Ligand SMILES: Nc1ncnc2c1ncn2[C@@H]1O[C@H](COP(=O)(O)OP(=O)(O)OP(=O)(O)O)[C@@H](O)[C@H]1O
């Protein structure tokens with residue numbers, strides 16, 4: 001039988017029991033809609049998450065830490081050589097700077113400090129930023145300007161924090177704030193014995209006056225970890241000069257293995273984001289732990305692959321139920337149309353023709369149900385986007401579509417719906433095909 | 445067997461049996477029948493209820509397969525055919541009509557007549573014309589879009605004949621075509637079958653009525669308990 005005859009017969013058969021077949025088709029549509037809903041939610045969340053990272057403009061940065069810090073404690077207990085892993089000191093920093101394709105190596109400095117403005121003082125996290133950070137998307141929405149140079153006594157404030165100092169943050173531009181922090185002073189034995197073992201260091205309370213040059217409304221990505229985000233940014237050169245004590249220093253001191261100035265973490269900026277992986281590998285070969293946003297993206301991708309699979313499975317449940325409805329509908333159709341099937345065979349329809357006819361009926365239900373389901377799922381997504389959009393505008397957040405239906409999902413969902421329908425049609429079609437025409441035609 | 449290669453023979457049955465296994469007992473619905481039917485012949489199959497007439501007709505129609513024996517139609521052995529080929533044989537060589545008409549209730553007369561052309565993959569363009577011709581031939585030219593439920597029994601059977609003939613078969617098999625009709629309408633149908641036969645189609649008709657066989661058939665074949673009992677040349 002030619003396919004236009006097949007689909008013509010199939011659709012007229014479907015129209016003959018309109019109510020039953022429409023209900024089954026609606027069942028498929030609901031199944032497909034739930035699948036589309038689940039998957040597009042997953043895709044929307046994923047693109048939201050990755051675009052946040054992408055926006056931060058740190059694709060070209062590799063974060064380097066000593067393996068000792070990552071696994072030092074455990075290694076020490078298990079007495080492996082990780083306990084003797086390389087420390088991240090000035091020599092290591094120089095070596096990193098010498099690596100090919102490395103543009104810049106700066107320490108990661110995050111400290112808890114107090115900021116005074118007028119008669120107010122607030123605890124906050126102060127972070128050092130290299131000058132190169134000023135050109136990333138993170139400072140797109142900067143009011144005022146970025147630091148004038150790497151050693152300037154200047155600060156950029158996060159808008160949230162600025163509001164705690166002055167309800168109208170713009171007022172702060174050009175004003176002075178006082179930074180009160182703990183200064184770390186290297187072993188008092190003197191410069192002659194800077195390698196001194198067990199020399200330790202002392203801590204003094206210090207103050208530094210800074211001029212507010214910018215207010216930023218978006219957070220730059222500075223490496224992750226708790227408290228990683230600063231609220232007050234100062235040039236990294238200034239941060240190094242101030243010699244602020246970091247939480248890491250206290251830990252190192254308690255551990256008792258302070259052997260001079262070491263870094264908690266170094267940020268290695270790569271000339272081109274295409275070389276990140278290569279530089280990362282070179283650093284790992286040097287014996288350090290290296291981490292980049294590429295890793296984060298890969299991890300995120302893996303997470304979302306699993307997340308999407310789960311959403312897909314839940315979304316498919318409704319479609320599985322719908323497939324039972326298809327089986328039921330078609331088995332009933334076979335029983336009702338016994339005589340008709342007998343007639344068709346007597347008129348020269350082959351078993352395969354009969355089988356194809358029932359498959360075509362299943363396929364038509366799959367296509368119509370799939371298309372309606374995609375439309376339904378898409379509408380649902382529009383409504384959810386509209387709703388979250390309203391909420392986000394009210395919360396003064398940037399608008400993001402949490403719901404995203406890519407074209408391949410539309411095609412895939414309809415294809416999947418047809419596939420499921422065809423599988424559901426297997427049994428009824430086989431049953432119709434092997435119906436004995438003589439029995440079917442025997443008059444009742 | 446002796447007539448197998450004779451170009452005049454349309455249907456050749458050689459020791460054909462069709463047994464049904466019912467538990468421990470075997471029902472011999474058709475029991476060792478050998479028979480030759482010539483081209484253009486009009487044969488009536490007579491016999492009591494349960495004598496195996498329908499079973500024999502279905503075997504010739506290729507709807508059923510014999511337990512043993514050979515059925516050769518137009519030189520081709522049906523028992524050697526795969527089920528696909530047998531379906532092709534049914535749509536190209538055979539037309540069938542039944543006691544209960546068996547039009548598809550949800551389809552108009554024209555759609556019923558179109559059905560065999562769909563299976564035969566007849567191009568779409570020529571179909572409407574062939575439907576019209578087939579229905580005019582049975583005097584139903586004005587009833588194309590009527591449903592079977594809107595037609596009388598005789599009209600339904602004429603529609604069924606149009607459907608059976610639309611693919612130009614060489615063999616028309618009729619299982620008690622007048623069984624559900626009054627005698628006047630039955631005679632109309634028989635007249636039609638006679639015309640069909642005159643146009644060169646071999647007709648094999650199952651009937652209970654000796655009178656119809658006497659009047660329309662060239663040969664009457666009597667069956668009892670699955671066997672041939674008597675063959676009579678009706679006329680000429
Ligand atoms: N599927 C079957 N299973 C078992 N026995 C069957 C089957 N089909 C037919 N028979 C038996 O085969 C015999 C012949 O049946 P058939 O229908 O050919 O008779 P018939 O001559 O056409 O009778 P009628 O004039 O009543 O139509 C009957 O005894 C019937 O019970």
Ligand SMILES: [Mg+2]
Nearest residue numbers: 497498499619
């Ligand atoms: Mg019978």
